[in-house]
Amino acid sequence: MSFADFQQEIYVNGLLTGALPPHSVDPAVLEEVARRRLGEGPYWYVAGSAGTGATERANREAFGRRRIVPRMLVDATERDLGVELFGERLPAPVLLAPVGVQSIVHPEGELATARAAASLGVPSILSTMASHTIEEVAAAAGEGPRWFQLYWPHDDEVTVSLLSRARKAGFTALVVTLDTWTLGWRPHDLDLAYLPFLRGEGLAIPFSDPAFLAGLEKSPQEDLGAAVLRWAPMFNGRAHTWDRLALLRDNWDGPIVLKGIQSADDARRAADHGMDGVVVSNHGGRQVDGAIASLDALEPVAEAVGDRLTVLFDSGVRTGADVLKALALGARAVLLGRPYLWGLACGGADGVRHVLRCLLAELDISMGLAGHRAVAGLAPDCLEVR
Ligand SMILES: Cc1cc2nc3c(=O)[nH]c(=O)nc-3n(C[C@H](O)[C@H](O)[C@H](O)COP(=O)(O)O)c2cc1C
Numbered sequence: 045m046s047f048a049d050f051q052q053e054i055y056v057n058g059l060l061t062g063a064l065p066p067h068s069v070d071p072a073v074l075e076e077v078a079r080r081r082l083g084e085g086p087y088w089y090v091a092g093s094a095g096t097g098a099t100e101r102a103n104r105e106a107f108g109r110r111r112i113v114p115r116m117l118v119d120a121t122e123r124d125l126g127v128e129l130f131g132e133r134l135p136a137p138v139l140l141a142p143v144g145v146q147s148i149v150h151p152e153g154e155l156a157t158a159r160a161a162a163s164l165g166v167p168s169i170l171s172t173m174a175s176h177t178i179e180e181v182a183a184a185a186g187e188g189p190r191w192f193q194l195y196w197p198h199d200d201e202v203t204v205s206l207l208s209r210a211r212k213a214g215f216t217a218l219v220v221t222l223d224t225w226t227l228g229w230r231p232h233d234l235d236l237a238y239l240p241f242l243r244g245e246g247l248a249i250p251f252s253d254p255a256f257l258a259g260l261e262k263s264p265q266e267d268l269g270a271a272v273l274r275w276a277p278m279f280n281g282r283a284h285t286w287d288r289l290a291l292l293r294d295n296w297d298g299p300i301v302l303k304g305i306q307s308a309d310d311a312r313r314a315a316d317h318g319m320d321g322v323v324v325s326n327h328g329g330r331q332v333d334g335a336i337a338s339l340d341a342l343e344p345v346a347e348a349v350g351d352r353l354t355v356l357f358d359s360g361v362r363t364g365a366d367v368l369k370a371l372a373l374g375a376r377a378v379l380l381g382r383p384y385l386w387g388l389a390c391g392g393a394d395g396v397r398h399v400l401r402c403l404l405a406e407l408d409i410s411m412g413l414a415g416h417r418a419v420a421g422l423a424p425d426c427l428e429v430r
C-alpha cells in the first residue's frame with residue numbers, strides 16, 4: 045500500500061458510506077479544534093514561540109519563497125518514499141520531533157505518540173522531559189523504531205544513567221538538543237504563568253532516574269519541591285561546550301545527532317567532533333526571536349557537511365509539499381513538530397496517526413505530480429526561489 049492510498053480511502057468511504065474523515069485533513073483546521081479542546085495554557089504551551097514570533101513566521105515565509113517546479117511526461121506512478129538513516133530503513137523521510145510533557149496535551153501523551161508512529165514504521169523521538177518513562181514508551185513503541193532526545197544534564201552520573209537506560213530500552217539513535225539550555229523568552233507562557241513542569245509536574249524521566257533519585261533525601265512523590273530544586277539547575281541555565289561531547293561519544297554506541305544547528309561552521313565542528321548527524325532546527329522559533337529561518341540555514345549546512353553527516357531538518361514543516369522542499373534543499377529527512385500535537389489533542393494516538401497519514405499522502409502525491417519517483421532524485425534545481 046502506498047501513502048497516497050489514504051486519499052482514495054477517504055473518497056471511497058465518503059462515496060460508499062457518507063463517512064467523512066474522522067478529523068480534518070487541513071492542519072490549520074485541526075489546530076483550531078485543538079485550541080478549543082485544550083484551553084489557553086496548554087494551547088499556548090504548544091503554539092507559542094519566542095518574542096514577537098518573528099522567527100516562527102520566518103520559518104513559514106522561507107517555505108513560501110521556494111516553489112516546486114513540476115516536471116511532466118515522467119513516469120512517477122510507482123514511488124518509493126523510503127530512506128535509510130544510520131543503517132535503518134524507514135518507510136518515509138519523516139520522524140516525529142521530540143516534544144516534552146505531552147501529558148499537557150493528552151493523558152496518554154508520549155505513549156499515544158509512540159503507538160501512532162510505530163503503526164506506520166515512523167520513528168518518534170522521545171524527549172528527556174517526557175511525561176512517561178523511557179521503559180513505558182519503549183513498550184508502547186513495540187517493534188517501531190526508537191530514538192531518544194537528550195536534554196544534557198550538568199551531572200555526568202545522571203547523563204550516563206539516562207543514556208544507559210535508553211540503550212537498554214532499545215533506543216538506537218541519540219539526538220542531543222543544544223539550543224534550549226535555558227528556555228527562550230516566551231511571552232505567552234510568561235503572561236499565563238503556565239508551565240506545570242516548572243512545578244515538577246510530568247517529568248517522569250528525570251524523576252524516575254536512579255542517579256537523579258540518589259541525590260534526593262525523599263522521593264519526588266514525598267517532596268516535589270526538593271526534586272524540582274535538584275532538577276532545575278541540573279538541566280537549565282548553563283550551556284555545555286564542544287569539548288564535552290566526548291562524554292556522550294564514550295557512553296553511546298549508536299549514532300549521535302546534534303539538534304539545533306543553524307550555521308555551516310557549527311555543522312563542520314559537529315563532524316570534526318565525531319558526530320553522525322545534525323538537525324538543522326531553530327526549535328520551531330521558540331528560542332531566539334529574530335533568528336534566521338531554519339529552511340534558510342539548511343542549504344548552506346547541507347553543502348558544508350552533506351557528505352560527512354546525515355542532515356535532518358525541522359521548524360515550520362506543515363505539509364507534504366514542505367517536506368519535499370526541505371528534502372530538495374539537502375535534508376535526508378524532516379522532523380514534524382506542532383502539527384502532530386494538534387492530532388494528539390483531538391484524538392490521542394488515532395489523531396497523531398491521522399496527521400501523519402495526511403502529511404505522507406500529500407508528500408507522496410506531490411512527489412508524483414512533480415515528477416519524482418524517489419526522494420534521492422530531489423535537488424535544489426527542483427525548486428525555484430522568489
Ligand atoms: C510544545 C513543544 C515542546 C517541545 N519540547 C522539546 C523537547 O523536549 N526537546 C526538544 O529537543 N525539542 C522540543 N521541542 C522542539 C521540537 O522538537 C521541534 O524542534 C519544533 O517543534 C519544530 O518546529 P515546528 O513545531 O514548527 O514543526 C518542542 C516543541 C514544542 C512545540
Ligand SMILES: O=C(O)C(=O)c1ccccc1
Pocket residue numbers: 143144145173224241327330
Ligand atoms: O518547550 C520547549 O520547547 C521545550 O523544549 C521543553 C523543555 C523542557 C520541558 C518541556 C519542553
